[in-house]
Amino acid sequence: MDNKRRKFLKIAGASVLAGIGAPAVIKLTAATPALASGHGEAPAHAPAPDAHGGHAEEAPQGVRLGMVIDLRKMNENPEMLDSAIAACIAAHNIPEFPDKKNEVKWIWKAPFENVFTDHSASHSAAKVKNFPSVALCNHCDDPPCVRACPTQATYRLEKNGIVAMDFHRCIGCRFCMAACPYGARSFNWQDPRPYIKKYNKEFPSRMKGVVEKCNFCGERLALGQEPACVEACKGTGAIVFGDLNDAKSEIRAVLDKEFTIQRKPTLGTKPSVFYIV
Amino acid sequence: MYNKGTIIPGLILFVLFVTFPIWFNGLTTAGDLPKPELPPGGEKQCVMPADYMRANHMQLLNEWRDNVLRDGDREILEINGKKYPKGLQMACMTCHSQKEKFCDSCHTYAAVDPYCWDCHLTPNEAGSKEAMH
Numbered sequence: 001m002d003n004k005r006r007k008f009l010k011i012a013g014a015s016v017l018a019g020i021g022a023p024a025v026i027k028l029t030a031a032t033p034a035l036a037s038g039h040g041e042a043p044a045h046a047p048a049p050d051a052h053g054g055h056a057e058e059a060p061q062g063v064r065l066g067m068v069i070d071l072r073k074m075n076e077n078p079e080m081l082d083s084a085i086a087a088c089i090a091a092h093n094i095p096e097f098p099d100k101k102n103e104v105k106w107i108w109k110a111p112f113e114n115v116f117t118d119h120s121a122s123h124s125a126a127k128v129k130n131f132p133s134v135a136l137c138n139h140c141d142d143p144p145c146v147r148a149c150p151t152q153a154t155y156r157l158e159k160n161g162i163v164a165m166d167f168h169r170c171i172g173c174r175f176c177m178a179a180c181p182y183g184a185r186s187f188n189w190q191d192p193r194p195y196i197k198k199y200n201k202e203f204p205s206r207m208k209g210v211v212e213k214c215n216f217c218g219e220r221l222a223l224g225q226e227p228a229c230v231e232a233c234k235g236t237g238a239i240v241f242g243d244l245n246d247a248k249s250e251i252r253a254v255l256d257k258e259f260t261i262q263r264k265p266t267l268g269t270k271p272s273v274f275y276i277v
Numbered sequence: 278m279y280n281k282g283t284i285i286p287g288l289i290l291f292v293l294f295v296t297f298p299i300w301f302n303g304l305t306t307a308g309d310l311p312k313p314e315l316p317p318g319g320e321k322q323c324v325m326p327a328d329y330m331r332a333n334h335m336q337l338l339n340e341w342r343d344n345v346l347r348d349g350d351r352e353i354l355e356i357n358g359k360k361y362p363k364g365l366q367m368a369c370m371t372c373h374s375q376k377e378k379f380c381d382s383c384h385t386y387a388a389v390d391p392y393c394w395d396c397h398l399t400p401n402e403a404g405s406k407e408a409m410h
Binding site for chain 1: 342346347348349351364366367392395396397398400402403404405406
């Protein structure tokens with residue numbers, strides 16, 4: 001009897017020790033290969049260490065469409081901005097609700113201090129104070145709206161950097177509107193159709209309960225046309241559109257020459273829309 | 278047979294009642310197969326054979342949607358010299374311009390209610406507010 005108990009306790013003790021010790025042993029032996037594979041993958045995913053958080057940083061590769069808006073030129077010719085907004089409204093069947101709280105905005109006017117909240121507006125020049133700046137979806141490199149969307153109705157096209165929407169899939173939860181730091185998304189609180197002044201028969205309207213925003217005129221780009229707002233300002237250079245990753249593009253020439261700012265660069269969303277103030 | 282007078286009329290009534298869908302469809306027009314009106318422009322060709330379109334147009338539309346929106350593939354299909362940009366409004370409804378007489382005829386018959394036209398404009402609707410092009 002005693003003998004049996006002694007044997008049992010020995011085996012139990014050894015098992016407990018083995019159980020406690022095994023994970024540590026496995027960790028030690030497996031440590032080297034795990035680390036090695038980690039090193040192999042890291043550069044492919046993570047950005048270069050010096051590119052951390054900076055706002056002059058660019059997408060790793062491929063086409064990245066962007067826009068430079070020259071607010072000086074917009075300032076000189078206020079009708080131009082109105083025509084750009086009108087062109088967008090006409091191209092995308094955007095409803096114009098009489099009540100401002102229902103407003104649907106793709107590209108819109110807003111006061112300078114509302115558009116550039118990061119920039120101090122105290123003692124700003126009267127022309128800055130009085131002239132409305134222009135805002136639109138920034139087509140961020142790291143779009144918070146895409147992360148917030150539970151149905152992947154909004155997503156970033158790897159092909160050209162456009163943050164696009166699939167209206168078919170939008171469930172109207174408005175998480176993206178909460179996530180977007182630029183207020184670039186609007187919700188259709190009611191049926192938009194009665195408030196669309198003129199239909200473009202090549203573009204759909206939206207329905208009640210769907211979020212919408214600027215799509216960088218993806219449908220026009222496919223036909224080799226410029227975005228509607230860019231076309232409306234043609235010849236003035238007030239809006240320059242192009243590939244930010246193409247060193248020879250017009251937009252890069254402008255960016256190299258002028259001092260440009262982005263909206264809320266500190267948030268790290270890496271906007272593709274630049275402004276000359 | 279006992280109660281012949283009630284059982285036989287009862288049986289007849291029962292049979293009439295059970296076969297109601299059959300004779301009702303035969304007597305009325307409720308069961309007639311829908312006849313969708315072909316394109317008013319007289320187009321004979323589609324992006325796929327008619328049989329395929331009849332059975333699978335919804336899958337094709339979903340495919341086009343994903344091509345255009347998700348993959349950014351807006352390549353214009355060209356079949357026998359005619360160009361079809363992927364899209365319900367841009368391809369389908371340019372020929373089948375009468376949604377009410379084409380699409381609805383089968384959809385009503387099959388009691389399906391696709392939500393395409395919640396957003397997409399039929400040529401009639403687009404025309405109601407002075408179209409751009």
